[in-house]
Amino acid sequence: MHRKYVHPEDTQLWADGIKESLNARESILALKLKHRIISKDGTVRYINVHIRVIHPNKNQSAIVYGSVQDITNRKIAEEKLKESIKEKRDASLKRYITGLQ
Numbered sequence: 001m002h003r004k005y006v007h008p009e010d011t012q013l014w015a016d017g018i019k020e021s022l023n024a025r026e027s028i029l030a031l032k033l034k035h036r037i038i039s040k041d042g043t044v045r046y047i048n049v050h051i052r053v054i055h056p057n058k059n060q061s062a063i064v065y066g067s068v069q070d071i072t073n074r075k076i077a078e079e080k081l082k083e084s085i086k087e088k089r090d091a092s093l094k095r096y097i098t099g100l101q
Contacts, residue, residue: 007036021053046075
């Protein structure tokens with residue numbers, strides 16, 4: 001994932017994850033990141049990134065592979081659910097307070 005597509009508010013999270021994977025002392029490091037990207041058309045998408053870095057030894061280059069999954073629809077559904085729960089809780093609280101008066 002090229003840095004220019006990473007959402008500005010998620011740049012540090014992304015940079016820290018990349019830095020951790022490159023500086024790892026373990027021979028195998030698995031890294032999982034969830035962050036936003038901005039696509040070429042300007043839409044914000046949420047992605048789940050899985051990276052695995054294998055550091056064979058000092059004389060060999062690291063091997064990096066992974067996957068990227070678009071989780072935008074799931075994030076939208078989660079936000080809608082949170083909002084619905086909040087609305088129901090607020091309405092219930094309002095009915096309770098109104099009933100006390």
